[in-house]
Amino acid sequence: MSALAGFRFQLRELPHRPDHLLALVTAPLMTLVFLAITRHAGRADLAGHAVLAPALIALWQMALLVAGELVAAERENGSLEALVATPSSFAAVIIGRVAAVTLVSLLGFVEAWLAAWAVFGVVVTVAHPVVFAATVLVSALAMAGTAGLMSAVFVLTRSARTFQNSLSYPFYVLGGVIVPVSLLPDWLAAPSRAVFLSWSSDLLRDAVDASTVEGVLPRLGAIAGLGFLGLCAGLLALRRAVDRLRRTGTLGHA
Amino acid sequence: MPDTDPAIRVERLHxxxxGGRRRRETVALDHIDLTIPAGEVHGLLGPNGAGKTTLCKILSTVLLPTGGTATVDGHDVxxxxxxxxxxVxxxxxxxxxxxxxxxxRANxxxxxxxxxxxxxxxxxxxxALLERFGLTDRAHERVEGFSRGMKQRLHLARGLVGDPRVVLLDEPTTGMDPVAAHDFRDLVRELRAEGRTVLLTTHDMAEAEAVCDRVSLVDGGRILATERPATLGTWISRYASVEARDVPPSTVDELRALPGVRAVHHVPPDRIRVETGAEDAAPAVLRLLVDAGVGDVSTALPSLADVYLHVIGDRGMRVNK
Incomplete structure (x- = not known):
């Protein structure tokens, strides 16, 4: 129930925070850039890649910049102590809020598809809609778990902003968001497979493509497993973070 | 006061x-003991940095103590x-x-x-809370447009949203105008009537005197004394000072001779300040000045620092039940 309270609260607050929705503003613009590049190169077959990349970037950006900052923002707002003092599980409240941010970030998919159709008249068909929907769902859950971990880490980090900024592009690369991991040097393949996003982006691209998708369940399992690990680590880290702040007396420090 | 288990019990709380390699260790609470019976309104009175907020934070579980124990409603914090x-x-x-x-409302x-x-x-x-705190008409407005006093009322409503048996109010009247502060005193009386235990921290002696069953004076992380408010009233009147202008030298001499007058200071260019140290001294000083035809007279209540200096200093560390 604590998670549900957090989820509802975040859905209520997000429309009043345009700064938190910036990723959804840039997603359609990036779609146009990527599509223009693929079309200019004469690679209409890569249209699916061009619309998926901005959607995945929006998913990651909102997790990183909004969900990841939730605990630090509560602290800055002076409400963290009161939140911790309630009988609700603090970690559950934060995970609920992170889930709401992730849900809203999925609008990036809709925007990317609409931008491609509205500006270039490109309709990217999803050849395997069930696989696509399942991948989006499991990826969103994995993202929520990972963002919970980030929110705990950022509140304990003095230079959280620098840390956040440095986590954008490396993860776009390791997550195969723009360029499939298979096109990267071999030595990057192993670390990229530890990032759930690399499994998500590959599976989503395959779901858009007309050819048969192989190994759906193991690949979904990899996303879910890595996401679950992130969630467990996130819950543990949140608990540890709050305990540490209670011990050091810095829960209320802005 | 109801004879029940204490709502708050603090023993040797530290x-x-x-205290790391780079920073000097600061003692916020120095092995304090405090017992607050259920249903009591207890004031914690002390200057900034006295340890009041630290105690509230420990009792609300958002801060861990370094040592000692604290229980709220019988539960260890x-x-x-x-x-x-x-x-809570x-x-x-x-x-x-x-x-x-x-x-x-959304908050x-x-x-x-x-x-x-x-x-x-x-x-x-x-x-019910919006109604109680006079916010019903503004319930659907964003809080960013609220005045400071309205925000403070919303804070109070938030504090009561869980229907707590123990209410910790950490300087709740900060930023309130006099009318709101008056309403706040009514609220604390209502909380007492509802059987809740209230721990109120404040700088304001008059506020503590008006609403508390007992008051603890805190400074330097220690509880220096725990008294009933009537005693506070005595301190306030005992250590009042009187200022006057154009007082004839003979009257100054008479003032110095009055029982309970501790000192008469000249305040350049033409004023004097009479410091008293007994309950009836200030009225006697006022009478004498009026009888002497001095028209420009004012009184001032002692600051908390004055009380510490004159009262606590005299009383040592005794805690009165």
Missing amino acids: RTFG VRETAAVRRS GIVFGGERGLYTRLTA LEFWAALYGLRGRGLSQRVD
Whole structure:
């Protein structure tokens, strides 16, 4: 129930925070850039890649910049102590809020598809809609778990902003968001497979493509497993973070 | 005062900050003992840095003590945090801590949900609190447009949203105008009438005197004395000072001779300040000045520092029940 309270609260607050929705503003613009590049190169077959990349970037950006900052923002707002003092599980409240941010970030998919159709008249068909929907769902859950971990880490980090900024592009690369991991040097393949996003982006691209998708369940399992690990680590880290702040007396420090 | 188990019991409670290789250790609470019976309104009176907020934070479980024990409603604040959190409502002073882009109602609904309220019960509690704190008409406005006093009222409503048996009010009148501060005193009396235990921290002796059953004077992380408010009233009147202008030298001599007058200071260019140290001394000084035809006279209540200096210094560390 604590998670549900957090989820509802975040859905209520997000429309009043345009700064938190910036990723959804840039997603359609990036779609146009990527599509223009693929079309200019004469690679209409890569249209699916061009619309998926901005959607995945929006998913990651909102997790990183909004969900990841939730605990630090509560602290800055002076409400963290009161939140911790309630009988609700603090970690559950934060995970609920992170889930709401992730849900809203999925609008990036809709925007990317609409931008491609509205500006270039490109309709990217999803050849395997069930696989696509399942991948989006499991990826969103994995993202929520990972963002919970980030929110705990950022509140304990003095230079959280620098840390956040440095986590954008490396993860776009390791997550195969723009360029499939298979096109990267071999030595990057192993670390990229530890990032759930690399499994998500590959599976989503395959779901858009007309050819048969192989190994759906193991690949979904990899996303879910890595996401679950992130969630467990996130819950543990949140608990540890709050305990540490209670011990050091810095829960209320802005 | 009801003869029941204490709502708050603090034994040898100790809290330090810092103390690493780079920072000097600061003692915020120095092995304090305090027992507050259920249903009592207890004031913690002391200057900034006295340890009042530290005690409130430990009792509300948001800060861990370095040593000693504290129980709220019979539950240990370190080992039984969930039970303590169900019993306690806390209001921190100041304007921060609200979600200013949301409405007052949305703020309260969120906090109510965190206290386990759902559906109709949640709506009824939120409605009742908005009504109680005079915010019903502004319930659907964003908090960012609220005055400081309204924000403070919303803080108070938030503190009561879980229907707590123990209410911790940490400088709740900070930023309130005199009318709101007066209403606040009524609220504390209502909380007492409802059987809740209230721990109120304040700088304001008059406020503590008006609403508290007992008051503890805190400084340097120690409880220096615990008294009934009537004693505070005695201190206030005993250590009042009187200022006057153009007082004839003969009258100054008479003032110096009055019983209970501790000192008469010249305040350049033409004023004197008479410091008293007995309960009836200030009225006697005023009478003498008026009889001498001195028209420009004013009185001033002692500062907390004066009370510490003159009263606590005299009394040592004794705690009165």
